[in-house]
Amino acid sequence: MRSDMEATRSPSSAQGEDVFPYNRRQTLATIGGILLILFLATLDQTIVATALPRIAADLQGFASLAWVGTVYLLTSTVTIPIYGKLSDLLGRKPIFLFSLLLFLIGSALSGLAQSMTQLIIYRALQGGGAGGLQPIASAVVGDLFPPRERGKWMGVTGSMYALASIVGPLAGGWLTDHLSWRWIFYVNLPPGIAALLILIQFMPPLQPARRPVFIDYPGALLVVLATVPLLLAFSWAGNQYAWLSLPIVGLLTGGMVMLVLLVLYAAYQERQGKEAIFEPGLFARSWRIFGVASMVTIGLNMALLGSAYYIPLFIQGVIGSSATNSGLVVIPLALAAITGAVVTGLSLSLTGRYKWQAVAGAGLAFLGTLLLLRLNVHSSWPDVLVAMLVLGVGMGAGQAVYTTAVQNALPDKIGQATAALAFFRQLGGTISLAILGGIVTATYMPAFHAALPATLREALPPRLIATFADPLVLLAPGETLAQIRTAFAAYGPQGAAAYTTLLNAVKSGLVQSLHQAFVASAFISVLTLLASCLLKEQVLSRRRRSSRQLGEETPALSNPSEPS
CATH class of the missing domain: 4.10.860 (DNA Excision Repair, Uvrb; Chain A)
Structure with a gap:
């Protein structure tokens, strides 16, 4: 092992420069295990949604079904900054392995749940483990590689999120239909245990700089x-x-x-x-990098996740796609995000600079939201496809740039700073879905009634009109719509015409309400683009800094014009 370590030292180490001596086998095994775990953790967020109706029927707990997702969101989000800080204090490996073990235990227990109450408790446990996986994984990349090389690996890890968003809904539906909903949780165990054993054996300790440990x-x-x-x-x-x-x-x-x-x-x-769990001083110490990255991360996720969430509704409700699985219609978006993440990561490693990629990514995100504003009741699949491709590249670009920039600016706070960005990303998405969902809900009914001819609105009984008060009627099974159509057809040609007019009014109302949501996304996107222009350039170094060097550094930032 000693010879392996010595073989990996750069020439500069012979001149007294302390570098991290991780051999190729350790590095590749660690990265492989981390990528697998990131895929599983992200998969878990998308695979469960498709099985919720079957879970509710089996466990007879429809009233509390929403908590299956909500409690996971709560525990996974609230633990992110705590795990990040602890990994800075106690080392990445023990904290990462603990969170992975907790995630796997929660997965196993969720699959064994015999009641909705048990499932909610076990999902909370599972989320408590998941909260440490993504931020510490990104921090480990920061430990293993010098800043110049991190970009491409951040791009690869970022692509795992997009890949899981494709596989999740498809796998969830298949497992639920052919095996059991319990397998959406059991599926985490074999690859998760394999990754756990690999990391125990090969992952370096990644110990922090020597300093007093104070748990806040x-x-x-x-x-x-x-x-x-x-x-x-x-x-x-x-x-x-x-x-x-x-x-x-x-x-x-x-x-x-x-x-x-x-x-x-x-x-x-x-x-x-x-050592506080949350350090406001990080903003003052690196406002033009950490502060701007935090703002842009929140803004990008608010604009992009909110927009992406409603694209399947537009495709299935307005265009009338026959795809019953939302995972199918967003595949182009996810593939574009993978491309954006990988290309941006490679660009960071090749150039050593990140500001122009950050601005370009935010610009593409803004352009994607503008393309969404063009959608109307006459739009076709290619119109949405172009918007998704541009939007996806913007989403992917944001995965690699800001984490790399922040880790480069705060090398002694990698865990906490990385976790903070992950926390802001999660928070931005949650806020976005709430705000845009409120906009869609508040604007649909006025738009629906405005699209109805006054004579029809006065002639039809309110109970018939109420059937179309929810735009999700457009996504109802074909049998349900056929029954409604038959009921209207009983009134003769006028009834059939009224049904068609009502259905067109629903589409018009849905388009108008989604348009308002996309307007909000575009507004957030342009603010995010302006904020990205404030990001300070700090050339990415080709060298690693050791724990000893970090412990000796002062909090002041190095000269941004030189490699740090």
């Missing part, structure tokens, strides 16, 4: 108390409760109060020289 338990509690109410508020607003209802206002107010307390407490801990 009050800070971790405040993170939970600030994040959970906000996530619940944005998840429930417009669905279970109205935006201005007492539960939503109460959750938002409580979450904001806890967030202020968290910032004040963390700032006090920093002044005392202690």
Whole structure:
């Protein structure tokens, strides 16, 4: 092993420069295990949705079905900053293996659940493990490779998310139909256990710089108390409760109060020289990189995830695609995201610079949202395809650029900074779905009624019109629509004409409501594009920095014009 390590030292190490001595076998095995785990963790977020109706029927818990997804979102999001900080303090390997083990235990128990209550508890456990997988995986890439090489690997890891978004819905449907819904959880176990054994054997310790270890338990509690109410508020607003209802206002107010307390407490801990779970000083220390990257990450995910979420609804509801699986219609979007992530990552490694890629990615995202604004009731599949391809490349580009830039600027805080971006990415997506969902819900009914001829609106009974009050009627099974059509046909030619007019009004109302959501996405995208222009360029170094070097560095940023 010693000879392997010595063989991997660069010539500069002979001149006294300390580098990380990881041999090729360690590096490739670690990267392989990480890619597999990232795929499984992302797959778990998309594979479950297709099986929810079967789960509800089997466990007889339809009323609490939404919690199967909500509790996973809560625990996976709230633990991200905690895992990131702990990995900086205690080392990547033990924290990563712990989170993976927790994820696998939660997967196994979820497959064994005998009631909806048990499934919700086990999904919370599974999410608690998943929260450490993505941010620490990206941090490990930062540990294994010098900044110049990280870009291409960040692009590869970013492509795992897009690939899982394709496979997830398809695999979920197949496993549910041919085996059992329990296999959507069991499928994680064989590859997950194999990856766990590989990482135990080959993953380097990746120990942090020597420094006193202080676990900030009050800070971790405040993170939970600030994040959970906000996530619940944005998840429930417009669905279970109205935006201005007492539960939503109460959750938002409580979450904001806890967030202020968290910032004040963390700032006090920093002044005392202690390692806080959340460090506001990172923004002051690297505002033009970490601060801008955080803002852009939130904005990009709000604009892109929100837009991508409603594309399948437009394709199936307006264009009338026969695809019953949303995973099929977003395949071009996912493939474009993979291409954007890989190409951008390679560009980072070749040029050592990231600002122009960041601006270009944000620009493509903005262009993609503008193309969505062109969609109308007469749009065809190629119109949507072009928008998805442009949007997808913009999505993929954002996966590699900002993580690489932040890790390069904050080499002694890689775990915490990487986790912060993952946290903001998750939070931005949650906020986006709530806001855009509220826009779609609020604008559909006025647009639907405006598209109805006044004479028809007055002639038809309200109960018949109410049948079309939900645009999802366009996605109803063919038998259901056939029954509605038959009921109208009983009134003769006028009834058939009324049915067609109502259906066209639903499509018109849906297009108008989705257009308003896409307008909001475009507005967020242009703000994000402007923010990306503020990103500070800091040339990516070809050299690794060791734990000893990081421990000796001062918090000040190095000269951005030189390799750090």
